[in-house]
């Protein structure tokens with residue numbers, strides 16, 4: 001689906017039309033990346049590497065396609081009036097991002113909750129907005145805050161909670177080379193300032209009901 005040649009990898013995003021596999025951009029990135037491969041001593045004319053600069057150019061565009069998406073628009077496209085006023089939690093959402101310091105992946109899970117205030121949102125839109133912000137160059141702290149702010153500003157709920165748990169490959173496969181460290185970040189608004197509400201959220205994201 002993502003790898004055909006004319007690929008519009010955003011087909012699945014439906015309502016958002018963008019063309020990041022822009023041929024001009026692909027050609028430019030590929031040409032720079034070919035120089036980088038030559039610089040590290042590779043032979044870019046060997047069979048296995050012939051198409052690598054172009055593959056890399058497309059992969060990079062995919063990994064940063066969040067720049068072309070509007071998270072608030074995505075949330076607004078599926079907001080429904082509803083009286084439900086208990087906590088809604090979507091947990092264990094896979095996150096794949098690129099650290100802006102090294103352009104090396106960090107990845108893990110997001111756990112997100114909100115307390116509706118007249119409106120609920122289509123559940124799939126929550127992982128979708130995680131991707132909008134994750135598919136950019138990021139630091140984990142900003143990614144966490146951007147998800148929180150987007151939900152708060154768009155849905156105007158009584159509170160939002162976001163917890164991210166990620167492993168940074170720039171800390172495991174290079175640099176300090178710690179294989180098991182996990183970074184946790186969190187951001188809260190509204191009713192999640194209340195200890196009991198926050199504790200309920202933390203208890204529920206730690207519970208293994210379906211595992």
Ligand SMILES: Nc1nc2c(ncn2[C@@H]2O[C@H](COP(=O)(O)OP(=O)(O)OP(=O)(O)O)[C@@H](O)[C@H]2O)c(=O)[nH]1
Pocket residue numbers: 099100101138139140141168170171175176
């Ligand atoms: N706060 C924060 N730091 C990050 C994140 N991703 C990577 N970093 C850190 O960014 C820092 C960049 O530090 P520098 O000293 O400029 O870079 P460096 O010489 O490559 O550092 P080392 O990784 O310690 O070898 C490192 O400490 C990384 O661990 C992130 O999401 N949040």
Ligand SMILES: [Zn+2]
Pocket residue numbers: 099100101102103104168170171
């Ligand atoms: Zn890094």
